Amino acid sequence: MTKATPETTERRSTRQRSLILDVVQHSHAHPDAEEVYRIARRKIALLSLGTVYRNLRVLVEEGLIREVQSAGKVVRYDGMLEAHSHFQCTSCGRIIDLPRVPKFDAPKNPELKGCEVQDFKLDLFGLCPICRTERKS
Ligand SMILES: [Zn+2]
Ligand SMILES: [Zn+2]
Known part of the structure; x- marks a missing residue:
């Protein structure tokens, strides 16, 4: 043994x-x-x-x-370790990768005056195509 x-x-x-x-x-x-x-x-x-x-x-x-x-x-x-955004379906929980949102104009945000933006993340929430179809039928 x-x-x-x-x-x-x-x-x-x-x-x-x-x-x-x-x-x-x-x-x-x-x-x-x-x-x-x-x-x-x-x-x-x-x-x-x-x-x-x-x-x-x-x-x-x-x-x-x-x-x-x-x-x-x-x-x-x-x-995927690189910074990227997600679309999340609030009904089935499915997550879709989004390439980085290319443009974010920090200087135009008065709240960020004097800040240096080094990274950002934007997540979108809603219904995926499958859940949208199910809801309609
Ligand atoms: Zn869904
Ligand atoms: Zn992802």
Whole structure:
């Protein structure tokens, strides 16, 4: 009988973590933990939801992925680290990436007189096409 040495356990958890990172980075849907779990389990059958939660937390702490708060519902994860804006559907929670809003004329805002703007974030909220259609029918 082979005993699991700390080394093999470590290697296994590294493999799990890089798979989970891969899933988040390749999904543009800002998946929540359960969606990450569903996709990752196709590659590692013995993965548990708890492991996914734990690894997502570590990846956020390491700055490799970001947490996105979706309209008061579950936490979703974003593999895109560059500053960008989101459109969030307030009905289904779907998040769409927006390229950075190109023009922000800070000097024209009297409230910002004397400030140096270094970054900004603008999130849009509303109904996605699917929810709009459902509401009409
Ligand atoms: Zn929607
Ligand atoms: Zn995003």
